[in-house]
Amino acid sequence: MDTVGSGNGYSAALPARCSTTRGSVASCQADRPLLRPTASSAISQPWASAWLAVRIAMPYATEEDLPPPVRTHLPLHAREIFRAAFNSAWDEYADRGQEREEIAHRVAWAAVKRFYCKEGRDWVPI
Incomplete structure (x- = not known):
């Protein structure tokens, strides 16, 4: 995995199929690179270590972080x-x-199925 830095204290982790070119951040087939605070930014910006701790403690910080099948098939409340x-x-x-x-995926799907059921291709409230 390559990394690129923009000089602002962050590095972007790029998958192997990504490449950097002069004048652009990255040319990549992935959705977006994951920005991670570097050691120097964690020292100069105290919120950076807290941000990193939240990302480690919560695998899915927002609904946009959910896997694509969950994002595209479940309604907003079910995603929450x-x-x-x-x-x-x-x-x-x-x-x-x-x-x-x-186990976490099984628990999450069980929770969704307590409030929603699948009718055809759609998930509807019970």
Whole structure:
């Protein structure tokens, strides 16, 4: 994974299929690079370490961070339920190692299914 910096104390992690060119930030097939505070920015900008801690503690900080199938198929309220349940399960099952993400997804889908059911291709409130 390559990184590019813009001199503002941040580096952008770019997937291997991304490339940088002079005069542009990046030419990439990915949605967007993930900006991470660098060590120097965490010292000069105190909020940077708090931002990093939130990103580590909450895998899905916003509904835009959810996986594409969840974003495109669930209504907003169902996405909010999914995100809250996933983040809670992620914290709850921290000791499960490799199974942690799968368990969190199962918990999140179970929470959504308590309030929504699938009719055809749409998720509708119960």
